[in-house]
Amino acid sequence: MADQQALLDPKADSSAERQTRILNAAERCFVRSGFHRTTMQDVAAEAGMSPGNLYRYFGSKDAVVLALAERDRARIGEDFAVLSQPGDLLPSLRSIAHKHFAEEPRERAVLCLEIWAEATRNRSFATMSEAFDRDICERMCALFRQAQANGAIAPEVDLEALASLIVTIANGLFVRRAVDATLDAERGVASLMAVIEAAFAGKINLTRT
Known part of the structure; x- marks a missing residue:
């Protein structure tokens, strides 16, 4: 449908390209100079x-x-589309974790940290960040419910607590990667996956109350 619209209305495609160019430029500016020092003119x-x-x-x-x-x-929606496909969940999670924490440029982590810092002072940013984390947790819970039904996650595991744990560790990895250019991202991914595997097996106390 989108391709057909672009063929019928070339301006629509041009507008989307300009918006992408602006967003890419803004990312570079925010990473280089910070949110407050960056102007719309920049x-x-x-x-x-x-x-x-x-x-x-x-x-x-x-x-x-x-x-x-x-x-x-x-x-993120594209990532969850991959995760929801039939098959072993852990390898898919490992692949996506590696993508976000090891393959993508460190500048993305710097941008996240810049936005989170602004969220401590700007209520609209805080609301946006809260909604983002809530959306990810809800998506993970839906995914984990299916995995638990299939026996991939121990039946006693509290799935909301599991999702919250993963988001907390993932956010911590973003912060570490942003502030430490020498961080061993591969080791970070391995540690994250070790925690997830232990949680799936019920070896971490995430039982329902």
């Missing part, structure tokens, strides 16, 4: 367009960040 220059043209797509830096969060949410 983003416009990085994207190779005039400030007036930029404001046609995004009315503020907050709007840019919200769009970045929605883009990340869509990427």
